[in-house]
Amino acid sequence: MSVTPLRALSIEQLRQRSSTKWRTYAPDILPLFVAETDFPLAEPITDALRRAVELGDTGYTPPDPGIRDAYAAFAQRRFGWTVDPARVRTTCDVMMGVVELLRRVTAPGDRVIVTPPVYPPFYDCIPEAGAVVERVPLSPTGTGWELDLPGIEAALAGGARAVLLCNPHNPTGTTHSRESLAALADLANRFGAAVISDEIHAPLVQPGVTFTPFLAASETAAEVGYAVTSASKAYNLAGLKCALMITAGDEPARVVRELPDEVEWRTGLFGALAGVAAFSPQSDAWLDGLLAALDQNRRLLGGLLAEHVPGARYRIPDAGFLAWVDLGDLGWGDNPAARILREAQVALHFGPHFGDEGKGHVRINIGCSPQVLREAIERIGALDAP
Missing domain, CATH: 3.40.640.10 (Type I PLP-dependent aspartate aminotransferase-like (Major domain))
Incomplete structure (x- = not known):
């Protein structure tokens, strides 16, 4: 049985959030660094929290x-x-x-x-x-x-x-x-x-x-x-x-x-x-939809990198919404995310923070809309464009 992928919230909605992902950088930065996702909460979670707030159940x-x-x-x-x-x-x-x-x-x-x-x-x-x-x-x-x-x-x-x-x-x-x-x-x-x-x-x-x-x-x-x-x-x-x-x-x-x-x-x-x-x-269908959305994005990322950042090396992950990408062949130094943040206005997680094995790498949060992911990789791909 096919599963309908979840749809991420719009950028306009997401920028109303007050969490780390959306308040660390300026609005012109696309944030794909910290491990937060861009989807609406599962309805049973929203219902449980709404009821608790309405009851004053905050003890x-x-x-x-x-x-x-x-x-x-x-x-x-x-x-x-x-x-x-x-x-x-x-x-x-x-x-x-x-x-x-x-x-x-x-x-x-x-x-x-x-x-x-x-x-x-x-x-x-x-x-x-x-x-x-x-x-x-x-x-x-x-x-x-x-x-x-x-x-x-x-x-x-x-x-x-x-x-x-x-x-x-x-x-x-x-x-x-x-x-x-x-x-x-x-x-x-x-x-x-x-x-x-x-x-x-x-x-x-x-x-x-x-x-x-x-x-x-x-x-x-x-x-x-x-x-x-x-x-x-x-x-x-x-x-x-x-x-x-x-x-x-x-x-x-x-x-x-x-x-x-x-x-x-x-x-x-x-x-x-x-x-x-x-x-x-009651939340299983939501989780299945999330997994379907992440499956689309983990495969989309491979195609986007091949098209826009052909020197990147990437293996599709088995799990999660975090992609580990080797940019070492691009000559952008041990911490390519620093240049990407500065010049492409895309925030990725710094590879060296994961250990010496992270030199030349970035971690990309793919828990977002395909449109945001595409824009981020296009920005990165434009860095060395003639």
């Missing part, structure tokens, strides 16, 4: 706002993954959950593995937890990227105590295979390390692409792993503040259960209410 978040059960049902429906709601706790956002978990599974000065190029806040949250970043870059395969398992093994053998995983991966859009995740779990188990998996982009895996939650990769993964996720990326709810910390094994469940109550008190009530609505079956 503290209750012990069980319903999001644990809502997410468990969503995970079963969308991923075929059985989540025990009793092994889910909430907090403010994914990075806060990651920091709190790292504080429990590492000691000050311990090393934590990341797999660059990777989401820039990873480089900040590890030191915030008192640990030290250890970089084991993804391995390019020619058609995509994969975990460098020998490199991770060497880092664990050298004393690293945890792996901070991004699954699906930001910025490459890679969904790691069940086999590689199970192998990672075996390595962590062998060396007594933990794996914390940021799975915030999981609802945005394209149809036909298999997503394996880390905790579902194997029995061992359940025993060494923690997952942290949220409705905030897929449903554009970042300002509402609600994330989920999920476990499957007994020891990880004990660690999360013993987190201070204040970690859960940081959950925003509007975030929880919106998350329940987002993860409900």
Whole structure:
């Protein structure tokens, strides 16, 4: 059955928003940098928030706002993954959950593995937890990227105590295979390390692409792993503040259960209410429409780059609304997004912020209308035009 793609809001409507994407730069800049999308909210979310405002329901978040059960049902429906709601706790956002978990599974000065190029806040949250970043870059395969398992093994053998995983991966859009995740779990188990998996982009895996939650990769993964996720990326709810910390094994469940109550008190009530609505079956059609729109744009971007920026190298992502593009052959320096912002009036995310592997790269937010995406790439393509 064909799905009708969502339509993005108009630029005139979007410029009325007060969020980071629309208030960081001047109106002549096209913003395709931060991970916000340009679509209207799913109607069940709007209804839930409208009702809360009308009721003055703006107090503290209750012990069980319903999001644990809502997410468990969503995970079963969308991923075929059985989540025990009793092994889910909430907090403010994914990075806060990651920091709190790292504080429990590492000691000050311990090393934590990341797999660059990777989401820039990873480089900040590890030191915030008192640990030290250890970089084991993804391995390019020619058609995509994969975990460098020998490199991770060497880092664990050298004393690293945890792996901070991004699954699906930001910025490459890679969904790691069940086999590689199970192998990672075996390595962590062998060396007594933990794996914390940021799975915030999981609802945005394209149809036909298999997503394996880390905790579902194997029995061992359940025993060494923690997952942290949220409705905030897929449903554009970042300002509402609600994330989920999920476990499957007994020891990880004990660690999360013993987190201070204040970690859960940081959950925003509007975030929880919106998350329940987002993860409900009533929002599935909206999500399917979003995925259809993103599928159009991820393919459109390939054609636009070939036409207007033929030196660019781009692999269509498996998931998400973020495109990782290599502009290194254009001679625009280590941080081509700086020139693009200055001369083309298009704001992209700076590649070097994702690690050394990001030099010469940009990250493009394709969660917009095809018209905005086309204009942005045409502007970029005109930079060196005769």
